[in-house]
Amino acid sequence: MFEVRGKTVVITGGARGLGLHFAQCLAQFGANIAVIDLASKPSEAFLELQGKGGNHKYYQADVTDYDGLKSTIDTIANDFGSINGCIPAAGIIRDKPFLEHSKSDIDSTLAVNLNAVFYTVQHCAAKMKEQKSGGSIICIASTASHQSLWPQTITAYTASKFGVRGFTKQAAAELAQYNIRVNSISPGCMMTDMLQSVITGDESRRKLFEDNCVMHRIAKPSELNGIVVYLMSDASSYATAADYRVDGGVL
Template identity: 55%
Template sequence: MYTVQHCAAQMVKQKTGGNIVCISSAAGHHGCAPMTCAAYVASKHAVLGLVKQVAGELAEHGIRCNSISPGIMRTAMLKKIFEGTQGREELLSSGCMLKRVGEPDELHGAMLYLMSDASSYMTGNDILVNGGKL
């Protein structure tokens, strides 16, 4: 939230418009039970709400605000979750249509789209990149 506030203030001051892209999580859309991570899910849901509100506040300044919600991605955090628990990766990836964990590089296309003029009529929205979560 503070990063968005700081960036938005600078963009408004410069009067050049621009794009803000926040990173949420697919968990902000559908939770991640049976894991116990209510605080994580709540914080990611909050990012989605922040994006919608900020988009409305900044639209008059030509500033768009959107978000990306990654699904299960092979990150350092996920590696810790998988450590010592055999079968957890298969269990988590079985819940998506592609039946695999995503790679961080697979977020590049969504980010490029949101930062480019190709998405010039898009604000206050989220792109789910989650392998087709069932």
Template identity: 30%
Template structure:
């Protein structure tokens, strides 16, 4: 054996002995308590809030990560008087002198928005029209859909007095959970516009019940609108596109609730429904890619609609809990969805399919 190898072994034995002695000293020698392990009050930060955990209102740790059956929240949309003016966003048909990639334009496209007579669907539909698309508004309330269709065109005319062409915006009735109603609605839209190029599935609702007390007929209705309605419109319009041998783009409106569990309001069936919508989009994106039909989802976070604002005004603690979990420290506006939906429907996203675009102020990052 060489002298080098012998020396190396001696050095290794000495290191092992030294390590054992050090470990033994650590386990037997009293140590001064670390400030982090002391019994003094501890402070934890969560987003923009500083909390003393021993002095929380409930007196229990983890209070902000639990559901509360007393919370009742609904998410309707803004009324017609709150429709954003087009000139505050983009003046003109998608450009208005502002340098923009032409691939973001929806000119020559016919889009369908379910649940489009109010709320997020209404505002996204307006964004599609501003970007150049013709629009078919689908809603259970046809009278409201007709009113909003007229308002969108009037707003466009007012903000674009020199426009050589006005958008065609039509209103249609559909019970999105009924196959017969959906088929009839799509036939009516094709009859009015001649074709369909894109779809936004915004019809949906949520309710707040503890799971053990959630009426099953209400669960079925919720899934019927949120899940079945998405499936029925997507498959019918995909069939239309395939028959035309035309490319198309679909955007399913999911929710951050499909990826996380909202607190403090209990809404398990809604969360499960939105998770289903997200995975449905990914599955259909793969299946329909060979036909040139793209399918993506937008998953909004907490959006500040008219009634949501009223609920939060009446429940300031709820607003504090929600916003404290949002890194941007604020809720979103319906207008925040105009850009994402235009991007995903346009040729600017021609290589994007099966994606989930979260518009939540960073909520799901934490």
């Protein structure tokens, strides 16, 4: 029931960070991976997927471009024959005091973290409906979508992630008739490249993140593997409209 071999999964933001890790995880279990990212070419880490099971292909596209993204997802469906899963993982964060957030900060954060999730899920779900195959969609929320993460100053990010959780529930309700499941994951503090750049040389900030959860440590991205494989596989066939917290006890 935990088999994902042969499933084609679309992952946005897959050139780095959690998106890349989700690609690596599912490729290891034999899934076909279609990564969409803004970078003009894939990272060396993505190229290493070629040694794992399944077929893997990189597509350059702007996830905030509704029509351009649809065209890319149409191409993916043609290239792979079907789309069975989707993880809209592209995201940005502005760590800036609320009163200093510019219009550009707000607009860009919501465009990538919320609007693009809507676009990606809509386009992939349309393919799943057309195929009459059902599918699984995993949105990426955050512990910030459950409570304030003060003293971090991430108001636009928090607003976008609350939006993702609300979107997940409504999309799940509307897509259930097509056997398309929509869930979200709320990760805690993960040691991604982005976080590493934030805490390098700042032990006080590292300690802040570590002390924010009952396990008193920052997680490895691999600690999301279990929930990702579960939600993408038939083992979770009766799970939809739910948010799964993997946060070391923050909440």
